[in-house]
Amino acid sequence: MSPKVTEEYKEERKKEILKAAFEVFCKKGFEPTTMKDIVDASGLSRGGVYQYYSSTEEMFRDIIDRNDKVGREELSKVVGASDSVWKVIKDSVNGYREVPTTNFAIVQFEFAVISWRSDSEDRFDYILNRLKFWRKNLVDLINEGVKRGEFHPVQKVEAIVDFMTNVFDGLILHHHLAGASEIDVDGQVDALLFYLKNVLQVKED
Amino acid sequence: MSPKVTEEYKEERKKEILKAAFEVFCKKGFEPTTMKDIVDASGLSRGGVYQYYSSTEEMFRDIIDRNDKVGREELSKVVGASDSVWKVIKDSVNGYREVPTTNFAIVQFEFAVISWRSDSEDRFDYILNRLKFWRKNLVDLINEGVKRGEFHPVQKVEAIVDFMTNVFDGLILHHHLAGASEIDVDGQVDALLFYLKNVLQVKED
Numbered sequence: 439m440s441p442k443v444t445e446e447y448k449e450e451r452k453k454e455i456l457k458a459a460f461e462v463f464c465k466k467g468f469e470p471t472t473m474k475d476i477v478d479a480s481g482l483s484r485g486g487v488y489q490y491y492s493s494t495e496e497m498f499r500d501i502i503d504r505n506d507k508v509g510r511e512e513l514s515k516v517v518g519a520s521d522s523v524w525k526v527i528k529d530s531v532n533g534y535r536e537v538p539t540t541n542f543a544i545v546q547f548e549f550a551v552i553s554w555r556s557d558s559e560d561r562f563d564y565i566l567n568r569l570k571f572w573r574k575n576l577v578d579l580i581n582e583g584v585k586r587g588e589f590h591p592v593q594k595v596e597a598i599v600d601f602m603t604n605v606f607d608g609l610i611l612h613h614h615l616a617g618a619s620e621i622d623v624d625g626q627v628d629a630l631l632f633y634l635k636n637v638l639q640v641k642e643d
Numbered sequence: 644m645s646p647k648v649t650e651e652y653k654e655e656r657k658k659e660i661l662k663a664a665f666e667v668f669c670k671k672g673f674e675p676t677t678m679k680d681i682v683d684a685s686g687l688s689r690g691g692v693y694q695y696y697s698s699t700e701e702m703f704r705d706i707i708d709r710n711d712k713v714g715r716e717e718l719s720k721v722v723g724a725s726d727s728v729w730k731v732i733k734d735s736v737n738g739y740r741e742v743p744t745t746n747f748a749i750v751q752f753e754f755a756v757i758s759w760r761s762d763s764e765d766r767f768d769y770i771l772n773r774l775k776f777w778r779k780n781l782v783d784l785i786n787e788g789v790k791r792g793e794f795h796p797v798q799k800v801e802a803i804v805d806f807m808t809n810v811f812d813g814l815i816l817h818h819h820l821a822g823a824s825e826i827d828v829d830g831q832v833d834a835l836l837f838y839l840k841n842v843l844q845v846k847e848d
Contacts, residue, residue: 469757592837593830607816608813611809614759615770625805633834633837636838
């Protein structure tokens, strides 16, 4: 077997395992999910799964990393193709009006919220590195708007970005709590756009 | 024994149990804490604890409810004594710059984030009612500022309040993740104040 075929084969197995893992995480949450749950859901043998992943934490991170990679590439493409960075930001913020179609976002939230009591010593580092990764992407995005003359930020760009991330997380949580539409998610999206328009000193809407 | 003494006695026992429960929740988190953990920590007998609380969920809610009651009373007092509602809001927002002295806030967060997969069918209702309680208090606070001529909100007051709550939650999470001060918590507090000043159209600072 050539190395190329082997890599492709490995990648296909990983995708298969992660597909099963994603479904179990969405159904059971992060902490209650066991390796056995995922082995059973994958239809593969125990050894066939452990060959690629030795813990649910590894699988969970690989799902996140792959999503992040896709998200990062999509962002670059959209910014490159758009004549307005403000429009890109607005579209992305407006996306949070929609109820998420899976539980994965709230399960990611669980993963972060319980990390202080996790056995995994480096989960903090992992989460911080991920925050830094998205912070850098969003800082670059805003700076691109500055370069194009669209934005004139009156706060530190890093603070603006951390604030956006903070609000995005809250919106995910509120969507999950607002089964009875008791929380004004749309109003919060409007509030974030109001803040951004003011803090970036966007001239046109 | 007169009924009055009995009530006082009960209240003292409850306080004793909740003090132990609070410490265990802060140390272990919500989900991993068992009734046995709390019985052991309280120094009371199993029966002595179960007489007052039949689950960790009941204890957890009672701690929150008692905190909320105190918080509500303090807010009324502060607003009554202050000649500026804006100052009350600023002080309260600025309080989020401090690192929380206990884990209780992040554990409360866990309690909310995992509620979608909880056995407790009415936890959603409980959380929503609590959100509504604080929403009403904060809406009243902003309306007090409107009445006094300090604020001229350009967004629905409910949306402003939900947004504040969203950001407060995120700040608690970020404090817990920002062990290495990698996240700009101060910048986010500034961002919230910037938003509030603009959305409430506060004239003086």
